[in-house]
Amino acid sequence: MSKFQGGKRPFFPARKPKAPPPPPPGLPARRRACDLVEAVLLRRRPLDEALEEPTDLSPLDRALARKIAATTLRRLGSIDRLLAERLAKGLPEGLPRLETVLRTAACQILFLDVPDYAAVDTAVRMVEANKKTQGFAGLTNAVLRGLARDREADLASLDPLDDLAPWLRERWIAAYGEATTRAMAAAVIHEPPLDLTVKADPAGWAQRLGGSLLPTGSVRLLPDGAVPDLGGFEDGAWWVQDAAAALPARLLGDVTGLAVADLCAAPGGKTAQLASAGARVTAVDRNARRLERLAENMARLKLDVTIRAVDALQLDGTYDAILLDAPCTATGTLRGHPDVMHLKSAADVDGLARLQARLLDRLADLLKPGGRAVYCTCSLEPDEGEAQIAALLAREQRLVVDPITPDEFPGIADFVTPAGHLRTLPSHWPHDEPRMAGLDGFFAARLKRIA
Numbered sequence: 001m002s003k004f005q006g007g008k009r010p011f012f013p014a015r016k017p018k019a020p021p022p023p024p025p026g027l028p029a030r031r032r033a034c035d036l037v038e039a040v041l042l043r044r045r046p047l048d049e050a051l052e053e054p055t056d057l058s059p060l061d062r063a064l065a066r067k068i069a070a071t072t073l074r075r076l077g078s079i080d081r082l083l084a085e086r087l088a089k090g091l092p093e094g095l096p097r098l099e100t101v102l103r104t105a106a107c108q109i110l111f112l113d114v115p116d117y118a119a120v121d122t123a124v125r126m127v128e129a130n131k132k133t134q135g136f137a138g139l140t141n142a143v144l145r146g147l148a149r150d151r152e153a154d155l156a157s158l159d160p161l162d163d164l165a166p167w168l169r170e171r172w173i174a175a176y177g178e179a180t181t182r183a184m185a186a187a188v189i190h191e192p193p194l195d196l197t198v199k200a201d202p203a204g205w206a207q208r209l210g211g212s213l214l215p216t217g218s219v220r221l222l223p224d225g226a227v228p229d230l231g232g233f234e235d236g237a238w239w240v241q242d243a244a245a246a247l248p249a250r251l252l253g254d255v256t257g258l259a260v261a262d263l264c265a266a267p268g269g270k271t272a273q274l275a276s277a278g279a280r281v282t283a284v285d286r287n288a289r290r291l292e293r294l295a296e297n298m299a300r301l302k303l304d305v306t307i308r309a310v311d312a313l314q315l316d317g318t319y320d321a322i323l324l325d326a327p328c329t330a331t332g333t334l335r336g337h338p339d340v341m342h343l344k345s346a347a348d349v350d351g352l353a354r355l356q357a358r359l360l361d362r363l364a365d366l367l368k369p370g371g372r373a374v375y376c377t378c379s380l381e382p383d384e385g386e387a388q389i390a391a392l393l394a395r396e397q398r399l400v401v402d403p404i405t406p407d408e409f410p411g412i413a414d415f416v417t418p419a420g421h422l423r424t425l426p427s428h429w430p431h432d433e434p435r436m437a438g439l440d441g442f443f444a445a446r447l448k449r450i451a
């Protein structure tokens with residue numbers, strides 16, 4: 001006999017609504033990777049800026065999302081070529097998310113150490129979860145499985161030149177020739193190592209941190225954890241700075257006691273070098289937010305500098321020495337900032353070259369007669385480097401080039417040009433382990449005011 005007789009309705013206690021099931025592991029990181037890629041390619045935002053948005057992802061998922069997004073941007077040319085070979089009819093118009101899911105999943109299958117099934121499964125789920133794309137789940141599955149199956153042959157067919165954005169490839173070939181461009185393209189497909197500039201005892205710090213001492217004195221590491229967890233960070237014994245970026249400030253020579261203006265200073269890598277070499281540094285930048293980071297960095301490093309939030313074009317006074325690390329297209333930093341080649345264009349080179357010229361003219365006024373200056377950019381564009389200096393010398397009689405010599409300090413001989421400038425390329429310093437190779441592309445010229 002049933003318990004519920006007499007026509008009475010059984011009483012069921014009200015149930016809490018069921019929480020939606022948690023997403024399968026790995027899905028939030030893949031979704032975030034798609035958002036990051038779209039922030040760059042569709043919304044034209046720098047990757048670093050998009051990475052700063054708050055998320056509720058775990059640190060591991062955040063790191064995976066960043067790696068997928070950065071590698072997709074780095075290898076986009078190859079990824080798109082291989083996808084196009086499998087999509088005979090192309091993709092339908094107006095479904096950018098479908099394209100992003102395919103690109104990021106292809107990136108994982110081809111270039112990252114993640115299981116193929118995880119890349120395929122999360123991609124198919126993302127496609128199924130969206131009404132507009134759910135009809136393409138079968139296609140997504142088939143294309144990605146095909147990529148996984150043919151991976152070895154596909155990888156062997158790749159040419160790193162395809163990964164350079166076309167505008168940049170064209171300009172690099174014109175400036176450096178095809179062989180050097182190919183070597184640079186092969187270098188920038190790798191994530192860079194972590195380079196540190198240390199205040200003192202670089203050999204000791206290389207040993208303590210398990211890194212290598214580079215010929216120019218930087219310490220190179222392949223860390224597997226967060227930078228602030230490394231020994232010496234809290235105490236301000238070192239700061240992160242690419243080995244090429246560490247060269248220009250040293251070209252000013254002995255700056256002990258000199259009044260040095262660092263004209264485009266934030267976040268302060270070169271300011272820190274000058275201050276720890278004993279200069280009285282005025283760190284100038286027009287970006288107040290970036291100057292806050294400079295101030296934090298100087299506090300950690302226990303270095304005392306004067307900070308001026310002002311446009312360098314409006315700066316007054318005179319200085320014994322000047323460093324002008326001018327704003328530029330930053331095409332030399334592609335290893336760490338692959339978004340640059342997708343966000344910048346030839347028009348940016350022209351616009352930035354005009355600003356650099358104005359800053360150089362201001363530098364001539366601010367430098368005391370007899371003083372030294374270094375102009376540098378992290379660009380591989382001659383218009384922002386060699387050609388900029390040639391044009392300056394033609395219009396400014398008070399400045400001459402003070403040639404850099406190959407033996408000035410160890411490790412720079414290969415970087416000194418016949419004109420006495422410094423030019424580093426990402427393909428310099430080859431290494432059997434590609435992640436230990438290379439350095440950013442930098443240009444630096446040393447100038448002297450003679451009148």
Ligand SMILES: C[S@@+](CC[C@H](N)C(=O)[O-])C[C@H]1O[C@@H](n2cnc3c(N)ncnc32)[C@H](O)[C@@H]1O
Nearest residue numbers: 264265266267268269270285286287311312325
């Ligand atoms: C290449 S970054 C400088 C990196 C820095 N020297 C370092 O080593 O950490 C260029 C800087 O120039 C600043 N900048 C751009 N135009 C400027 C101007 N007209 N006056 C002052 N700063 C400017 C930007 O805000 C940016 O922080």
